[in-house]
Amino acid sequence: MDPKGPSAYTAGSSADIDRSLEEDSLVDGPLISADALHSAIRREFQAVPTPCHAALLSVLHIVYVVLSICVAVLCVLKFGQEEVCMSILGSMKGDSVIVFGKVCLWVLVLMFTGCVQHHHNRARSRGYLRFYRQTQGLKHTALTIHSAGNVLFLVLLATELSQTVRIYALLIILGLEFLVAVPCLVYYTVKVMQFNRARAAPDVSQEELSHNYSVTSVPTETGFRGASSLEEVVEKQADLIEYLKQHNTLLSKRLLNLTAQH
Incomplete structure (x- = not known):
């Protein structure tokens, strides 16, 4: 029998206990309520004047x-x-x-x-x-x-x-x-x-709602058809990626602010 086995097992168990205690301390800390987070990250509509x-x-x-x-x-x-x-x-x-x-x-x-x-x-x-x-x-x-x-x-x-x-x-x-x-x-x-x-x-939110609450599934087709244009699709995707990058940056800043407040 290896004499180092029980000591290694005891060290591993203590490490797991310490890790669980740290996680419990994080969980027991002040959490951000879902309502506060939603109201903070939700963008109010701005009309075009x-x-x-x-x-x-x-x-x-x-x-x-x-x-x-x-x-x-x-x-x-x-x-x-x-x-x-x-x-x-x-x-x-x-x-x-x-x-x-x-x-x-x-x-x-x-x-x-x-x-x-x-x-x-x-x-x-x-x-x-x-x-x-x-x-x-x-x-x-x-x-x-x-x-x-x-x-x-x-x-x-x-x-x-x-x-x-x-x-x-x-x-x-x-x-x-x-x-x-x-x-x-x-x-x-x-x-x-x-x-x-x-x-x-925003368009991204509308698409998410349409996917989440759609009752009937419409079969989709892959590829381009007669009225489709590769340049138009690429441009739309570029606009969408740019918006998502800006949106993620804004969400990160607001999450950091909320975490600091709590």
């Missing part, structure tokens, strides 16, 4: 079109209001005022597009990838339309046309631009308001 900006831009666009028509009719076509135009505009021509107003409106649209991009990026970082992709084309629609209108303005001003034909062409361009840009802004406003009203959880 761009509908107010889109409504204000639409109102400014309407005001600009109305004033441009008044200036064109009264000051350029001169329907008996020359003195009023001279007192308001001074030595500046009516068509020049319309062009300068168009430039100012384009700058406002550019600022609106940058603001929308900022808020949508924040929504994307919070996990609303589906909303980000659904409104990805709408974000730049107004800027594209107004930029196309500016190009038509430049082409029209470069042509040698009579003043009457030119001002009518300017009004036609403004009318077409208005009929396309404002409905797009209204549609964008409706989409964002629906998103804000739904106050949905």
Whole structure:
């Protein structure tokens, strides 16, 4: 019989007892309740504030079109209001005022597009990838339309046309631009308001709930089908991975704070 056997067994038993005592001391310590942890790590929904900006831009666009028509009719076509135009505009021509107003409106649209991009990026970082992709084309629609209108303005001003034909062409361009840009802004406003009203959880949470509480199992297919795109799938996965990394970092920080408080 090995004389070292009982002593080794006794040492191992004492080590196990010490380890169990340490674990018991950890268990007996202050624990974080599930409710407190859930309320701490749960992110409150943050609405996207761009509908107010889109409504204000639409109102400014309407005001600009109305004033441009008044200036064109009264000051350029001169329907008996020359003195009023001279007192308001001074030595500046009516068509020049319309062009300068168009430039100012384009700058406002550019600022609106940058603001929308900022808020949508924040929504994307919070996990609303589906909303980000659904409104990805709408974000730049107004800027594209107004930029196309500016190009038509430049082409029209470069042509040698009579003043009457030119001002009518300017009004036609403004009318077409208005009929396309404002409905797009209204549609964008409706989409964002629906998103804000739904106050949905991030996409990852919605997918987890759908998997946990689904009653019927739908057979899934592996691989790509006709409407699928490899680049789109890879981009979606990259967005999801980026969100999960940020979410895990935030959860780790909040867990450390809760542990320190308890």
